[in-house]
Amino acid sequence: MASLSIETLPAEIILQIVSFLEPGDIVRCQSVSRRFWKLTHDNKLWKTICFENSRAEALRRRQQLMASQDEGIVALRQAMTSLPGDNGLVHNENAPNAEMSAHGIAARERIRALANWDPSYPGEKIDFYQEYIHRHAPITMNWLQTATDGAGGGNEPNEATGIGVLRDDGEFGAERAVAPLDDGSICIWDITPWSGRGPKSQGRVIGRTAPGLLTALPSSLDRDVARERSKAMMTETGAVECVSIDSVQRKGFFAVRNTLNEVDLNTMKLVSQNHFSFPITALSEAVPTVPLTVGTNMTLHLHDPRQPHPSSSPPSATTFSPGLSTRCELIAGTSPPRLSPRLNLGSGSSSPLALPISAITGTHQPPAPHATLSQPGPLSILHLPEDRAWDGNGAIWVAGRFTSLLNYDRRFFPRLRGTVHSGARLASLTALPVPFLPRQSALMRQASTTTSSIPRPTTSSNSASIGLSPAEIHAAKSLPGHTLVAGGSYNGKGSLELYGVSPEPAHATLSTNDARHVARTSYRNRQTVSRSGVLAVAAQGARLVYSDGDGGVAWVERDGRGEVRRWGLDEAAGGGGNVGAGVARGGAEHGGAGVEGMEGVEEPPRNDDDVVQKLVPTGTADGAGANDANLLCWTGEGRLGLLGFGRRPLFSEEEWREGEGVDEETRQEEERAREYARRMRRALERQADEVRWVRGMGLPGLG
Numbered sequence: 001m002a003s004l005s006i007e008t009l010p011a012e013i014i015l016q017i018v019s020f021l022e023p024g025d026i027v028r029c030q031s032v033s034r035r036f037w038k039l040t041h042d043n044k045l046w047k048t049i050c051f052e053n054s055r056a057e058a059l060r061r062r063q064q065l066m067a068s069q070d071e072g073i074v075a076l077r078q079a080m081t082s083l084p085g086d087n088g089l090v091h092n093e094n095a096p097n098a099e100m101s102a103h104g105i106a107a108r109e110r111i112r113a114l115a116n117w118d119p120s121y122p123g124e125k126i127d128f129y130q131e132y133i134h135r136h137a138p139i140t141m142n143w144l145q146t147a148t149d150g151a152g153g154g155n156e157p158n159e160a161t162g163i164g165v166l167r168d169d170g171e172f173g174a175e176r177a178v179a180p181l182d183d184g185s186i187c188i189w190d191i192t193p194w195s196g197r198g199p200k201s202q203g204r205v206i207g208r209t210a211p212g213l214l215t216a217l218p219s220s221l222d223r224d225v226a227r228e229r230s231k232a233m234m235t236e237t238g239a240v241e242c243v244s245i246d247s248v249q250r251k252g253f254f255a256v257r258n259t260l261n262e263v264d265l266n267t268m269k270l271v272s273q274n275h276f277s278f279p280i281t282a283l284s285e286a287v288p289t290v291p292l293t294v295g296t297n298m299t300l301h302l303h304d305p306r307q308p309h310p311s312s313s314p315p316s317a318t319t320f321s322p323g324l325s326t327r328c329e330l331i332a333g334t335s336p337p338r339l340s341p342r343l344n345l346g347s348g349s350s351s352p353l354a355l356p357i358s359a360i361t362g363t364h365q366p367p368a369p370h371a372t373l374s375q376p377g378p379l380s381i382l383h384l385p386e387d388r389a390w391d392g393n394g395a396i397w398v399a400g401r402f403t404s405l406l407n408y409d410r411r412f413f414p415r416l417r418g419t420v421h422s423g424a425r426l427a428s429l430t431a432l433p434v435p436f437l438p439r440q441s442a443l444m445r446q447a448s449t450t451t452s453s454i455p456r457p458t459t460s461s462n463s464a465s466i467g468l469s470p471a472e473i474h475a476a477k478s479l480p481g482h483t484l485v486a487g488g489s490y491n492g493k494g495s496l497e498l499y500g501v502s503p504e505p506a507h508a509t510l511s512t513n514d515a516r517h518v519a520r521t522s523y524r525n526r527q528t529v530s531r532s533g534v535l536a537v538a539a540q541g542a543r544l545v546y547s548d549g550d551g552g553v554a555w556v557e558r559d560g561r562g563e564v565r566r567w568g569l570d571e572a573a574g575g576g577g578n579v580g581a582g583v584a585r586g587g588a589e590h591g592g593a594g595v596e597g598m599e600g601v602e603e604p605p606r607n608d609d610d611v612v613q614k615l616v617p618t619g620t621a622d623g624a625g626a627n628d629a630n631l632l633c634w635t636g637e638g639r640l641g642l643l644g645f646g647r648r649p650l651f652s653e654e655e656w657r658e659g660e661g662v663d664e665e666t667r668q669e670e671e672r673a674r675e676y677a678r679r680m681r682r683a684l685e686r687q688a689d690e691v692r693w694v695r696g697m698g699l700p701g702l703g
Contacts, residue, residue: 007035008425014039023049038395048114050135055562056364058318085123086622100455115470119542119558126542130629134541135555135564137645141633143573144177144640145201145656146674149185149211156677158183159638161234162243162271164189164252165616166265167458175204177632178245178265182252184215184230186263191618191632191642203642203651209268214256233257237279240427240536240613241380242303246286251305253292254448256281260294262305275302282400290410293396300371300398301345302413323630351589371414377401382484389480389503393417399426399486405499424495428546430539433559435481436500437473442551478672479504483558487546489533494548495526496534496560527560539617540631547612553643567643568612569635608681611636618642 018026018040026045030037051057120126143570146157161177166188167175177189188207215230233256242255251271254261258279262271281296286622291302387393392415394409405426468476481502488495532549539545543564544556549697551569556562556661612633619629630650631643644650 004496007033011039015045015577016308019045019048023053023136024502038256041129042239043126043128047118047120050128050132051114051117052526053132053136055564057113060113070611076149083615084091094597100670112469117557118473120630122474124434130276131542133645134543134629139567139571140646140649141569141645142203142642142644142650143572144189144191144642145205145653146639147181147205147208148182153498157674158185158187159235160187160634160640161183161344162240162254163614163616163632164243164245164550164633165247165510165618165632166250166252167247176241178252179634179640180234180243180256180639181211182231183211183227183233184256185209185213185215185233186252186254186268188265189640191630193619198657200651204656207268209263213270214254214261237281239279239281241258241282242280244283244286244292246288248288253283253285253286257293257675260303272305276301282378282381282398284383287383288384290386293383293398295381295398296586297371297376297378299380300373300381300408300412300414302369328629347607369414369417371408373406375400375402375403378406379427380429382431384431384484385433391481391501391503394502397429397484399429401425403486403488420499422488422497423484423487424486424490424497425533426486427533428487428537430485430538430544431501432485432539434483434485434558435477435479435502435504436483436498437476439561451541466584485537485544485560487534487537489527492533494530494532494534494546496529496537496544496546496556497526498560516695527556529554529556529560535611536615537614538617538631540617541629545615545617547633549611553610553612553615553631569612570642579606609637609685610639619690654657 005293014036019031020031026049030040068226103166117526147160148157158181161182162180164178165175166178175191178186179189186209187205187495190201190204190206194202205261211228212230215233221229227317236257245265246252249265250265252263252265258276258284260274260276260280262273263269264271276294276296276299276542278296278298284293286292291304294301294303334550335350378398380399382397382399384393384395384397388395394407396408396410396413398406398408399422403423403425404421406419407417408414409417446477475620479502481500481504484499484501485498486499488497529546530548530550530552535547535549540555544558544560545553546555547556552566553569554566555564557564565690583594592693613636614634616632616634618632619628630645633641633643634640642650
């Protein structure tokens with residue numbers, strides 16, 4: 001008789017056995033053999049584990065426990081089981097016993113709860129093993145290499161004034177972080193995960209332009225004066241969405257004050273400059289097939305890089321300056337097709353300002369149409385895909401300091417397509433390529449009756465509190481549509497708002513300009529998610545991630561309700577060196593069990609003064625490993641870092657210096673110089689804050 005081995009068991013039996021193990025033990029089983037490695041990466045297995053360790057399941061179990069302890073329900077059950085007759089479960093020989101009935105009901109309720117929690121959609125590929133790691137592994141902040149203004153580690157570091165990601169199509173899906181610096185230069189970092197071959201370069205500066213590329217200051221200026229002026233120009237507007245990267249054509253668009261700079265990222269040369277009448281506050285995503293949407297403080301413009309533009313050379317004495325020519329564009333507004341060859345800017349025909357268009361705009365073409373905003377301050381511009389199913393809205397959505405979402409149709413620009421009232425001051429927009437599914441809502445239940453012909457199963461009396469049936473969930477998720485996610489501030493607190501954009505009327509948010517008509521929205525409630533305003537929001541995996549004004553970064557479920565985990569920037573190590581890694585506490589947050597090698601470590605020093613201004617997910621290439629989908633962060637102090645998941649840091653300064661011949665004494669001296677510069681900068685900033693605070697009290701004597 002041949003000896004039996006666990007390797008000879010069917011895969012279904014092995015998975016059933018493995019399902020009783022803790023996540024850390026399952027990870028250890030991956031080292032047994034190739035077959036076990038493949039089986040223990042089963043997506044359904046980790047999907048179930050993610051559900052069992054979710055807050056939604058913990059709440060459901062708590063409710064069940066509280067219901068089972070209710071004295072009235074216990075007495076009712078005892079009375080029902082003691083009734084005589086054939087209908088009683090105890091006296092009916094063909095009926096299952098009470099224990100089996102309870103087990104069957106619990107199994108059906110668990111299946112229903114799993115379907116309501118499931119963040120995946122039909123046809124969507126989600127690696128739930130990676131999802132579990134992102135939900136429960138410790139978080140490390142890995143600071144990118146600091147860019148300085150010259151040779152030597154003692155020089156003052158340059159601060160990043162924006163962030164974008166350049167993605168390459170290739171075997172490993174290479175990625176580069178692109179950021180303008182406060183000296184007017186552009187710096188590029190390698191953020192591609194190490195492939196296992198050659199030296200590590202992740203987190204290292206791999207390219208940089210000369211200072212002043214974006215500011216174009218005269219070369220005759222003193223170096224210190226030029227640096228101060230460049231820093232003032234780069235940080236004056238405080239725009240967050242000031243960088244847009246076209247990864248296909250490898251071009252970057254950088255907004256500085258009222259100038260849009262187009263840079264070729266292959267040659268790192270300036271291609272063109274376009275001037276606007278007001279400071280640029282937001283840029284949309286750069287896509288080769290559609291124009292770039294540029295938002296200034298008071299206007300919106302469609303910028304097509306393929307169209308020729310007037311020369312950016314200094315104007316002659318007989319022409320207007322670029323600033324005045326763009327003011328002419330504002331006066332012209334949406335010009336008719338046939339514009340008079342002479343534009344009168346004065347009160348009469350004999351006014352000296354009645355000049356030819358070519359003398360004002362530098363070209364014989366009429367000014368480009370633009371949209372004028374009734375309230376200033378667009379902060380985020382989102383483009384929905386053009387190939388989506390028609391949902392009754394335009395593809396351009398604009399959010400800002402005003403209390404409504406603005407919608408524009410590119411075909412009829414600059415006419416406003418409509419608005420959706422929010423009431424909040426929205427700072428960031430993102431979208432999910434799936435229809436919005438409001439959990440446990442009456443609207444969703446009504447919609448399911450029109451989208452699914454499958455009758456709802458009859459369940460126990462408490463099933464209504466769990467949600468829809470799996471058939472209804474699948475039918476609703478199969479509808480076309482997108483989810484519009486907006487983050488901002490409402491009554492001083494951080495809020496997340498989700499709107500369904502779908503061809504299905506019950507799931508649609510329709511913008512409207514008719515004051516007599518109230519726009520239908522598939523989601524009328526907002527979620528208060530933090531004590532301070534939400535600064536940035538993005539989609540990462542099967543979760544939403546946002547940052548707030550308290551320096552926190554938090555992940556929530558796709559419906560915006562259930563919080564997955566929370567991490568604070570104060571948990572990252574401070575310091576102005578090239579690398580700092582801080583690890584979040586607890587490898588099993590919110591009731592989740594930790595994965596092997598992901599246990600919490602000692603909390604590093606705190607940094608309470610910084611916030612995360614922008615979040616950009618990385619690792620979007622197909623086949624990315626479990627720890628490759630990280631989060632690129634741009635902080636208020638101008639630092640760039642990668643949020644990784646796991647106990648080990650993604651990279652270190654020692655790995656960068658391998659082969660460079662830098663001795664330990666030199667490295668320590670550079671580290672001390674950087675630490676001194678960081679402390680001095682913090683001391684000066686705190687002193688300036690105190691001076692501003694005293695000025696606000698109206699005390700005299702402080703100039």
